[in-house]
Amino acid sequence: MATPTMVEAPRTTGRPAPASKARRARKHLLLLPALIALVILFVVPLISVVVDSFTEPTTGLGNYASLFTDGYTLRVLGRTLLVALVVAVVGGALAYPYAYAMTLVGPMMRAVLVTVVLVPFWTSMLARNFAWLVLMQDGGVVQGFLKAIGFGNVTLLGTTLAVGISMTQVLLPFMVLPMYTAMEQIDGRLIAAGQSLGAPRARAFRRVYLPLSAPGVLAGMSLAFVLALGFYVTPALLGSTRNAMIAQVINVRTKELLDFGGAGAMGIFLLVVTLIVLGLSRRMAGAATSLVAPARSEQAGEVRPWLRVYTAVVGFVLVVPTLVVIPMSFSSTQTFRFPPQGWSLRWYQELFTSPDWVASILNSLQVGFFTAVFATLLGTTAAFGLARLRSRWRGAVNGFLLSPMIVPHILVALAIFSVSLRLGLNGTLIGIILAHTALAVPFVVIAVTARLQGMDSRLAGVAGVLGASPANAFRRVTLPLVLPGILSGAVLAFVTSLDEVVIALFMQAPGAVTLPVQMYNSVTVQIDPTISAASSLMVVLVSVPILFAQIAGARRGRRGKR
Incomplete structure (x- = not known):
């Protein structure tokens, strides 16, 4: 019986091959969309506020x-x-x-x-x-x-x-x-x-x-x-x-x-x-x-x-x-008294028939939908890129991605309002959508990252060994496992936008009033x-x-x- 021939494995120098470097570089590119979006939508407005604080009305x-x-x-x-x-x-x-x-x-x-x-x-x-x-x-x-x-x-x-x-x-x-x-x-x-x-x-x-x-x-x-x-x-x-x-x-x-x-x-x-x-x-x-x-x-x-x-x-x-x-x-009464003195469905009828309330509901649904779409795309790709990042950089990048959650909300509203005035986005739904996207991205990153951490990263590699292409391995193995986290992040982004009121108050205008702003005005402007x-x-x-x-x-x- 012939004995198997022992083949010496090639020695590695410790440096990754050019192909692996290229693959890792492509994986890191997944972080770029979210990082660029946060720089434009969040960091630049904050820098603008810092500059104004030292230069308006006089320098000093x-x-x-x-x-x-x-x-x-x-x-x-x-x-x-x-x-x-x-x-x-x-x-x-x-x-x-x-x-x-x-x-x-x-x-x-x-x-x-x-x-x-x-x-x-x-x-x-x-x-x-x-x-x-x-x-x-x-x-x-x-x-x-x-x-x-x-x-x-x-x-x-x-x-x-x-x-x-x-x-x-x-x-x-x-x-x-x-x-x-x-x-x-x-x-x-x-x-x-x-x-x-x-x-x-x-x-x-x-x-x-x-x-x-x-x-x-x-x-x-x-x-x-x-x-x-x-x-x-x-x-x-x-x-x-x-x-x-x-x-x-x-x-x-x-x-x-x-x-x-x-x-x-x-x-x-x-x-x-x-x-x-x-x-x-x-x-x-x-x-x-x-x-x-x-x-x-x-x-x-x-x-x-x-x-x-x-x-x-x-x-x-x-x-x-x-x-x-x-x-x-x-x-049944037009007061804020509790307990109610009479019972009626008139306020539900008003909610779904009043032009102002219906418009605010539709605006909130529209803003929430596009915010969820943009934030989910940005946050999901960022979470995948973050998972493949070296540990020494992961903490700093993750901290930057989550920074909109740390900054006081009133400061974020001030920064976005200041930049929106200069760009002509104030009083527009697109301006509110962009602002809400910056706030919602961290929630998606957290949800998807948590799901990725609970998943065995070797599964995609096993699929590749069995003959699946990287695209098929992602579609048939990775995506189904991560999908609950993606959906959770999308829901969190939608709810975050639906309930946000401070930025929407700063940027409100006729035709750009969301449901929370309409609710706020119903108490402060009129008893509704x-x-x-x-x-x-x-x-x-x-x-x-x-x-x-x-x-x-x-x-x-x-x-x-x-």
């Missing part, structure tokens, strides 16, 4: 000096920072026990608690603020409750307290979700282990569980603080000019005074504060994660009675806007209860699919363990 540091020498501006800055800090601290205290309870309950109850968080997370911010306006107005439910328990006729609407309450409720989901993500990786038996070693339960929780959950706490609170800095709609609807926050002043200086230099300096100040807070929180979270948490036990833990009651109360606060806007949509019907429609369209998805996921998980 005058705009920045006025931030700390102008008494009014300094008070507004201080109020904004204080409100954002209080919202982050109070919201973090409210969110922590709720997130902890989510780790203790069984799969079905966890699905309900997650849904309670996700419904307000995706529900229109205008709908939630409208609900708080109804509840806290003079003669409203909150004032009546405070009077009944002995506080007298407390005026909330138009105060900083009303703004803080609404902002805390709006931002609670942003704090609960990071905390829950961190807590679900912690084995609850560690507390029992600490008790077995002689530590009281409270001390074991404080010394063991709390440090392990600290990264999630820091992430949630820092995110809430950063988002609160750029809030515009809530202070505008529930506050007043006497207790204005920085976003309101930026809006006035930009749209009414055309003071782009002063407004730009305020926006850049917010950006610097944002970067400092995020940098500190990341550093502190990194130190906290030096403790390695083991895998979480899948068994449900004991939920004490006080925690059950607390979770129910926080859940009720989270869904209060839903509980208000739906009954309000069936009111049709907003309750529009809000209810958005709530139902979001909450029902989320609820079914959560229940179905819980059932699949339970069946998989049998």
Whole structure:
């Protein structure tokens, strides 16, 4: 029998062959469309704001000096920072026990608690603020409750307290979700282990569980603080000019005074504060994660009675806007009174027959559709290019792709409005679509990247070994596996555009009014209860699919363990 001949493998020099270099270069080209789009739609407008802040109306540091020498501006800055800090601290205290309870309950109850968080997370911010306006107005439910328990006729609407309450409720989901993500990786038996070693339960929780959950706490609170800095709609609807926050002043200086230099300096100040807070929180979270948490036990833990009651109360606060806007949509009177004094379908009829409301709905659907298409194409190709990028560059490129999520929203609106005026895009739907695309690309990148990370990259190579061309391997193997992430990203992009109001308010004009802008104007310009019907429609369209998805996921998980 002949013996096989041993053939020596060719030695490699460590340098990739020219063909592999070319293939890698082509793969990296997938990043270019998204990078170029963000540079044009996001970076250039921001640079324009920075330049204006140093050159308008005169060259120098005058705009920045006025931030700390102008008494009014300094008070507004201080109020904004204080409100954002209080919202982050109070919201973090409210969110922590709720997130902890989510780790203790069984799969079905966890699905309900997650849904309670996700419904307000995706529900229109205008709908939630409208609900708080109804509840806290003079003669409203909150004032009546405070009077009944002995506080007298407390005026909330138009105060900083009303703004803080609404902002805390709006931002609670942003704090609960990071905390829950961190807590679900912690084995609850560690507390029992600490008790077995002689530590009281409270001390074991404080010394063991709390440090392990600290990264999630820091992430949630820092995110809430950063988002609160750029809030515009809530202070505008529930506050007043006497207790204005920085976003309101930026809006006035930009749209009414055309003071782009002063407004730009305020926006850049917010950006610097944002970067400092995020940098500190990341550093502190990194130190906290030096403790390695083991895998979480899948068994449900004991939920004490006080925690059950607390979770129910926080859940009720989270869904209060839903509980208000739906009954309000069936009111028969042209007021914002709750509960309604009569019942009718007139506001739904107005929603689908009024030329202004129908036009705003069609505009939002059109803007949302094209935003989803453009953002999905850009974000998906960027995610594929990012997956093939060397690790030393991946972090920086990924950070750049996600940067529109970090910059305060009011600064993005200011930058885009300033450039749109110069290019003649202000007051056009194409201008809004381009702006929304820049905001939506990060959501698509996150969704598709998460799907790619969970996929075995060797599958496409196996298909190639079996004779499939690269195009066929992508179409028959890679694309079906990544498609759920692409579709999720497209939905996120569409919803992001559908609910965006600040940029749309800056760029509104006859014929370019989106549904959120129409809803905002129905409260601030005219008393039009049709907003309750529009809000209810958005709530139902979001909450029902989320609820079914959560229940179905819980059932699949339970069946998989049998």
